[in-house]
Amino acid sequence: MTTIYRQRVSARNSDTNSVKNPDYSNLSITPNRTEAVSVVIPAMNEEKNIPYVLDALPRWIYECILVDGNSKDNTVRVAREVMPSIKVVRQTRRGKGNALACGFKAASGDIIVMLDADCSTRPEEIKLFVETLIETGADFAKGSRSLEGGGSADLTALRRLGNWALSKCVNVLFKTDFTDLCYGYNAFWADILPEFDLHVEPVDPFSISPMLWGDGFEIETLLALRAASANLTIVEIPSIEDSRMHGRSNLNAFRDGMRVARTIRTEWKRKKRPIEEVEEKAVQKEKSDVA
Numbered sequence: 014m015t016t017i018y019r020q021r022v023s024a025r026n027s028d029t030n031s032v033k034n035p036d037y038s039n040l041s042i043t044p045n046r047t048e049a050v051s052v053v054i055p056a057m058n059e060e061k062n063i064p065y066v067l068d069a070l071p072r073w074i075y076e077c078i079l080v081d082g083n084s085k086d087n088t089v090r091v092a093r094e095v096m097p098s099i100k101v102v103r104q105t106r107r108g109k110g111n112a113l114a115c116g117f118k119a120a121s122g123d124i125i126v127m128l129d130a131d132c133s134t135r136p137e138e139i140k141l142f143v144e145t146l147i148e149t150g151a152d153f154a155k156g157s158r159s160l161e162g163g164g165s166a167d168l169t170a171l172r173r174l175g176n177w178a179l180s181k182c183v184n185v186l187f188k189t190d191f192t193d194l195c196y197g198y199n200a201f202w203a204d205i206l207p208e209f210d211l212h213v214e215p216v217d218p219f220s221i222s223p224m225l226w227g228d229g230f231e232i233e234t235l236l237a238l239r240a241a242s243a244n245l246t247i248v249e250i251p252s253i254e255d256s257r258m259h260g261r262s263n264l265n266a267f268r269d270g271m272r273v274a275r276t277i278r279t280e281w282k283r284k285k286r287p288i289e290e291v292e293e294k295a296v297q298k299e300k301s302d303v304a
Contacts, residue, residue: 049075050143051122051203054200056130057105060091061259067137068097068126075122079130080104080112087128097180104130105215110232114211126200132258133167134198140277142200145248151221152205152245155191155237156198156252163193163251179234179273186281187241191249195273197233198252201240208243210237233271238280 030163043097052074056063063079070077079092085201105111117125124143128134138156145154158165168176180194216225240247251283 015120045254046159048143048147049122050124050126051115051120051137052126052128052136052139053080053113053120053162054128055080055082055109055116055131056084056088056092057112058084058088058260059130060084060086060088062257063088063092064095064132065098065132065258066130066136067092069137070096072090072141074126074139076100076120078102078116078119080116080119082107082109082112090230105213106228108228108232109230110235111213111225111228113232114213114227116147116212117209118213120203124200125177125203125206127197129197131260133255135253135255138252139200140259142198142248145250146200146202149248150246151248153201153237153240153247155193155247155249156196157191157193157249158252158254159192160249160251165254165255166256167254171181179277183234183238185278187284188245189241191237193249194237195230195233196252196254197230198254199233199236201236201288203286205240205243205245208245209239229272231276233274234247234273235280238277238284242284245265 050073050259052070053064054066054077056079067077070101076097077096079089080102081089082104089101102115105114112129124146126139126142126273128136128139134156142154142156145151157163165173176193176195180191183189183191183194211227212225237247
């Protein structure tokens with residue numbers, strides 16, 4: 014069984030983040046059944062893929078939530094045939110990010126796992142994500158295709174280069190040590206959801222765009238950066254990404270890469286804003302005292 018190679022330690026009681034290599038040799042890799050695990054799967058037109066994903070899910074999970082993106086095919090019907098107990102949620106806007114946010118809101122487990130519907134993320138890795146959270150006390154377990162034991166059959170040279178550059182940029186700005194910023198296989202404790210500040214309200218029908226910021230593929234970056242900004246404990250673990258089994262991906266390397274870059278800039282400003290607000294209040298107080 015693959016072990017964990019690195020951990021970014023929480024900065025709750027420190028001004029800096031550091032990297033440790035703890036001893037994970039005693040990791041049991043047997044999920045603690047007292048922690049209820051919710052698996053959230055966003056899907057749109059995945060009727061050919063979803064049976065394979067659902068069939069491979071561990072039987073010990075508490076619930077599986079399928080978030081349907083207004084599929085034109087029989088994704089929902091097929092999912093219910095394969096797993097009658099599945100909880101189906103309709104997303105309120107468009108995009109993977111909104112689908113995940115809707116799924117998170119509907120989840121009632123202690124731990125939430127994000128899983129893709131196209132067979133690219135392996136359900137059998139769920140237990141490693143879950144055990145990592147339980148055994149290490151981490152808040153957020155982030156999969157990495159770049160660590161030893163991980164890999165990808167789907168990552169093109171262009172996307173690999175872009176992901177590397179974006180990861181380096183984030184590590185400088187946020188003082189983190191991410192090796193795979195844009196990968197979407199993650200798990201976290203449900204009680205940290207407020208830190209992500211996600212909203213699922215339907216968009217104004219008169220709005221120019223049917224999507225809000227964070228509704229697209231940039232959601233993986235947004236979650237990682239907000240977890241880092243909140244000084245949560247983030248653990249990277251190796252993960253293997255397979256190629257999509259059927260159909261074509263909606264991901265566009267250039268368009269979505271630009272959205273990720275914009276997300277980094279936006280979250281950097283968001284991270285600095287509380288400091289600037291405190292400084293501004295201090296200045297105003299000083300002016301009032303002088304007056």
